[in-house]
Amino acid sequence: MDQIINNLQQFWDYTGFANTTYQHILMICIGLGFIAMGIIKEWEPLLLIPIGFGMIIGNIPLYPGLSVGIYEEGSVFNILYHGVTQGWYPPLIFLGIGAMTDFSSLISNPKLLLIGAAAQFGIFAAYSIALLLGFEANAAGAIGIIGGADGPTAIFLSSRLAPDLMGAIAVSAYSYMALVPLIQPPIMLLFTTKKERLIRMKAPRVVSKMEKVIFPIVGLLLTAFIVPSALPLLGMLFFGNLLKESGVTRRLAETARGPMIDIVTILIGLTVGCSTQADKFLQLESVLIFGLGAFSFIVATAAGVLFVKILNLFLKPENKINPLIGNAGVSAVPDSARVSQLVGLTFDRTNHLLMHAMGPNVAGVIGSAVAAGILLGFLS
Amino acid sequence: MKRYNKFICTGLLLLFHFSLSGQNVIDLRLNELLIINTEDFQDDFGVQSSWFEIFNISYGTVDIGGCYLSNDPNDLKKYTIPRGDVLTKIKPRQHVLFWADNKPYRGSFHVNFTLEDSPVLILTSSDGKTILDMVTLPTDMEPNQSYGRVVDGEGSFGPNSDDSGWAVLSRTSPSTNNYTLDGKSRSEMMKETDPYGLLMAILAMSVVFIALIILTFVFKGTGSIALKSFQKKADAYNKTKKVSLAETSAETFAAIAMAIHLYANENEVHDIETTILTIERGRKNYSPWSSKFYTLRKMPERRNK
Known part of the structure; x- marks a missing residue:
């Protein structure tokens, strides 16, 4: 009888119920929130649903040592997470982005590239504030990149500069x-007149x-020679585009x-979500990162x-x-360009801005990759 | 022609393979040596002997197995570094230490010569001819004093290397770096020199702008070239095809009118291209599921022997 009771006790110790803390419950609720946003509001469902579900998986309370959790060496999730920590997934995502992006609007009006450059200011504004808040320079750089509004770039940079903060940075970048x-829209309206x-x-x-x-070809040669540290991202982006355009x-x-890109999106979303394990994620730093991410995003816009x-x-x-x-200078492709279109239509139903906005939008992808390369070059 | 192409491809692949192999061992450098060892580092047998260090300057693992070491320019193959020893694989930017004690039976890293009274130390590639690195040994070394590259892997190397980059080191550093940083990371130094991030913001934004301004100008240039060539083609076409309205057939007008009508009222039959009005060509996508060929039983074939 004692043996049975002992076994039952041991079984109970292994269950999630015995190991639950309020932090786990909170993180699971956040994960459910992400899934709800993805399904009900349809905000970036391809990202929010894998991340949200990953948050739930990552926060199922585990008995340590079962080689199941994402931070336990040799577990399935740990192996998949290597793609994030070692920075394999972001360049593959960039390959797919390159293969699906039409740069025509940018080529036809190259000065739109400069808008993509200007929007990167958010990254460095957040970098300065993060330094003032006491973050180390490498962590500040990784946090600042949230303003680039580019999930893969944020993951790539944070995996190199501040691996400990990567979960919070990735979730913050994708959330924004x-x-x-x-x-x-409110920022766009705040800084523009009706006539404009x-x-x-x-x-x-x-x-x-x-x-x-x-x-x-020229894009790669010029940008990669200036910032070679951004080569994994820029190389794959332009290679993907050449595959598309060569015909x-x-x-x-x-x-x-x-x-x-679908496979990599599933893996990156799920593992980033899993990495938000309550004990690693729920800290004051994460809250600060979310705040700085929002600031960075607002400044970039x-x-x-x-x-x-000014132009x-x-x-x-x-x-x-x-x-x-x-606003499309931040590289959230194509959502920020879509926002330009929708806001533009509310003031003139016949003024379609989408094709024009795609120019700075894809320039933002290049700009944020270049900015990431610079931060990597200075701080790694 | 196809066979010819195959030969070229195979040749290129082989060339690529050999150039890669070559790239590996040429990244090895003699890095530090100690000739008279009385109080310095001991080997696994607790013996103090002269030693030397080889450094892998690359960011990839290099297998030193099969290469040769010698202290005699007339006998480059004096000591063969054994193949198949896992320890002969030198990790990126790492060192390997050899004991020059003339006791090769003590393991892969004990060579069959000593450094005392040796004029040179030579590292030769596995072909036995290509000298990867060599160093002339100084004759005036104090006991327990090492001679090495001031910064690991840097300085002259190869068969004609001089002593540039080499010096008597202030301390011995077997299997570790000759030159080390003062312990501060670049990130820490950046925070010290630029505590508010202003310098970084200015520098980085300038680089981003410069990169994208260059791209802007380049694509403005290519755009104007493309426009000119388009204009040229259009002019040439207009010159050769001077068709007046009077010469245009009624069928052409009917086709244009039909196309405009279809475009305006039945948009789905058109593919949409900027500035070009076309009628989409009907496509019948092939699928093995709908193919008659695959649904038929194959007729047996009689083979004539």
């Missing part, structure tokens, strides 16, 4: 990317195939932008909008840019 439709919002931009010209093929590697491009306004001072009236596409 999902909240783009909520965060950006009605600016009609010149239709982009037709871009030849040759230009589209040259773009990834002779359709199968490879379709795999990169289809099944491959404002910087993009304000830069367009307009030097442009001829027929070449003026609608500042409502300034």
